[in-house]
Amino acid sequence: MPEFEPQPDTEEDTSRLGAAVRDARDASAFLYMGLPMAVVCFFGCFVVPASLFFTVFLIGAPAWPEVVRALRRLAGHERVRAGAFLGTTVPEQYLPLDGSLSDRFRLAMTDPGTWRDALWLPVQTLSVMLLSLLTLLLWLVGLPLDGVRLGVADAVARRRGVPSRAEPLVLNLQRFLAERQASWTVNLLRPSESSRLAERVAELSESRAGAVEAHSAELRRIERDLHDGVQAQLVALSLRIGLAKQQLAKDPEATRARLDEAQEGIERVLADLRHVVRTVYPPVLTDRGLAGAVRALAAGSSIPVDLQVSVVESGHRLPASVEAAAYFVIAEGLTNIRKHSRATKSSVRFQRSDGQLTITVTDDGRGGADEHAGSGLVGIRRRVAALDGTATLTSPVGGPTELKVELPCGS
Amino acid sequence: MRIVIAEDNALLREGMVLLLSSNGHSVEASVGAGPEILPALRNHRPDLAVLDVRLPPSFRDEGLRAALAARRELPDLPVLVLSQYVEETYAAELLAHGAKGVGYLLKDRVGRVDQFLEALETVAGGGTVLDPEVVTQLLSRQVAARPMRNLSPREQEVLELMAQGKANNAISEQLVITERAVSKHIRNIFDKFNLPPEGGSVHRRVLAVLTYLGHDIQES
Numbered sequence: 166m167p168e169f170e171p172q173p174d175t176e177e178d179t180s181r182l183g184a185a186v187r188d189a190r191d192a193s194a195f196l197y198m199g200l201p202m203a204v205v206c207f208f209g210c211f212v213v214p215a216s217l218f219f220t221v222f223l224i225g226a227p228a229w230p231e232v233v234r235a236l237r238r239l240a241g242h243e244r245v246r247a248g249a250f251l252g253t254t255v256p257e258q259y260l261p262l263d264g265s266l267s268d269r270f271r272l273a274m275t276d277p278g279t280w281r282d283a284l285w286l287p288v289q290t291l292s293v294m295l296l297s298l299l300t301l302l303l304w305l306v307g308l309p310l311d312g313v314r315l316g317v318a319d320a321v322a323r324r325r326g327v328p329s330r331a332e333p334l335v336l337n338l339q340r341f342l343a344e345r346q347a348s349w350t351v352n353l354l355r356p357s358e359s360s361r362l363a364e365r366v367a368e369l370s371e372s373r374a375g376a377v378e379a380h381s382a383e384l385r386r387i388e389r390d391l392h393d394g395v396q397a398q399l400v401a402l403s404l405r406i407g408l409a410k411q412q413l414a415k416d417p418e419a420t421r422a423r424l425d426e427a428q429e430g431i432e433r434v435l436a437d438l439r440h441v442v443r444t445v446y447p448p449v450l451t452d453r454g455l456a457g458a459v460r461a462l463a464a465g466s467s468i469p470v471d472l473q474v475s476v477v478e479s480g481h482r483l484p485a486s487v488e489a490a491a492y493f494v495i496a497e498g499l500t501n502i503r504k505h506s507r508a509t510k511s512s513v514r515f516q517r518s519d520g521q522l523t524i525t526v527t528d529d530g531r532g533g534a535d536e537h538a539g540s541g542l543v544g545i546r547r548r549v550a551a552l553d554g555t556a557t558l559t560s561p562v563g564g565p566t567e568l569k570v571e572l573p574c575g576s
Numbered sequence: 577m578r579i580v581i582a583e584d585n586a587l588l589r590e591g592m593v594l595l596l597s598s599n600g601h602s603v604e605a606s607v608g609a610g611p612e613i614l615p616a617l618r619n620h621r622p623d624l625a626v627l628d629v630r631l632p633p634s635f636r637d638e639g640l641r642a643a644l645a646a647r648r649e650l651p652d653l654p655v656l657v658l659s660q661y662v663e664e665t666y667a668a669e670l671l672a673h674g675a676k677g678v679g680y681l682l683k684d685r686v687g688r689v690d691q692f693l694e695a696l697e698t699v700a701g702g703g704t705v706l707d708p709e710v711v712t713q714l715l716s717r718q719v720a721a722r723p724m725r726n727l728s729p730r731e732q733e734v735l736e737l738m739a740q741g742k743a744n745n746a747i748s749e750q751l752v753i754t755e756r757a758v759s760k761h762i763r764n765i766f767d768k769f770n771l772p773p774e775g776g777s778v779h780r781r782v783l784a785v786l787t788y789l790g791h792d793i794q795e796s
Contacts, residue, residue, distance in 0.1 A: 461665035
């Protein structure tokens with residue numbers, strides 16, 4: 166039955182038309198699915214300015230953060246939909262609306278994302294409604310027009326014996342329009358440079374607050390060590406000497422005992438004081454600088470240490486706080502290696518770039534270091550956090566172990 | 577004994593002058609800054625130099641550097657270095673040119689007058705005195721060092737006291753053992769460190785201490 170025999174050319178053409186139709190259908194589906202959202206956005210165009218208006222007169226202040234929150238959800242939904250249509254993902258970036266009402270109000274007002282979202286509302290409303298209408302017309306015009314056009318072109322081509330080059334015109338416009346709409350949405354809802362900066366500022370404020378807190382804790386510790394330890398001991402010693410003076414005439418033996426006690430006490434105070442000074446800023450750093458001090462640490466280690474300290478020897482000296490933290494990191498690292506790692510060699514490396522000092526302490530030991538087992542690493546973390554730095558310990562079972570500390574150092 | 581002192585704290589400097597002169601020593605010069613040390617030592621050629629580590633003008637390790645320079649320039653001059661804190665590296669640097677007539681003590685020890693005077697005598701007599709704190713640092717860090725593993729705990733204790741410059745009788749008193757036992761332990765230490773007998777016992781003591789400090793025993 167010849168009429169049922171497949172006719173390659175025609176089938177190709179109908180399938181081309183079919184593909185165009187399917188494509189146009191998907192494109193307009195994207196726009197029509199956006200219609201409910203456009204309706205919501207239409208109301209949003211009134212709700213957002215209205216709530217802002219009431220906020221100016223203060224009665225609406227509690228509502229404003231909630232309105233912004235809802236706006237974000239709306240925008241978030243459309244961000245995903247338009248992104249999926251264009252085959253990309255659009256990152257979402259807002260300042261978190263946390264804290265007291267005034268905080269939330271301030272954050273909602275200062276986030277540049279809020280204003281971009283607000284601008285997006287009328288754009289979404291108008292573009293989706295108008296383009297949906299337009300695509301409806303295009304269907305009405307395009308289906309017969311492109312159908313006839315392709316049919317004629319194919320017939321002509323068949324007669325000439327060459328494949329048809331005709332493309333559907335009107336139907337392809339649908340996709341063009343839908344993509345335009347989607348890209349307007351994506352461009353408006355993508356985090357702007359200023360909102361990225363705002364995010365970074367929020368991050369830095371938080372880490373700086375943490376650093377200030379850690380630094381305060383350190384100051385309080387030093388104060389406690391001096392006040393409860395050294396000062397109290399000195400008072401007790403003064404008392405002993407006072408007693409000795411009182412007993413001098415009538416009981417020389419007791420005087421001697423008091424003075425002995427006083428001397429022992431003074432030696433303890435000196436040892437304590439030395440310890441406090443060492444925890445604040447090890448004197449060897451003053452004498453020899455960081456490179457020299459680390460060399461002294463390495464010389465005292467029973468496991469060979471491969472040192473790369475040239476970057477802290479050349480150039481100007483690091484801030485004292487960074488040097489002290491680096492020294493403690495390395496001292497603690499080497500102590501842990503000696504005590505726990507069963508390593509045969511270790512290394513200490515300094516790198517300096519972009520205002521960041523990176524210290525890496527490694528060993529070839531058995532690994533499996535648990536940072537919660539000892540308090541040493543906790544102390545390191547505290548010191549490093551006080552300088553807004555980070556400490557990471559990688560220690561798989563079987564080794565090798567690596568302690569990596571990054572400290573901002575200004576230059 | 578004729579002594580030169582370097583100490584920047586006036587109170588402590590006067591206190592030391594008082595302590596030394598009231599114990600029959602004469603203080604030839606007392607200086608308060610790093611650059612004044614070497615000229616004073618050259619002028620007075622004292623029997624002993626007592627130097628503070630941290631001195632003006634830079635308040636770093638001027639005193640130690642002066643001590644090292646003095647040991648190069650005047651090898652026979654005994655030097656006792658005093659410091660608010662001890663670093664084993666500094667001890668190693670001081671001993672790098674030999675252990676004869678070297679001392680390294682925490683300033684705290686000045687208060688124990690008798691022991692301090694004894695330490696002065698030891699250093700002036702060519703002996704070695706190391707602060708117990710340095711020795712503790714060394715012990716805690718050098719436990720895995722090779723030669724130390726062969727020593728029995730008692731021998732380690734004896735060596736530790738030797739490193740502090742103590743004589744046999746002082747060691748026997750402190751450990752509550754007979755002097756004969758102390759000598760036996762010391763002989764064992766010498767044997768285990770392979771120290772030849774021909775150097776004389778004082779020299780061998782120094783070598784043992786140097787070995788203990790992780791130094792090459794061929795040196796000195």
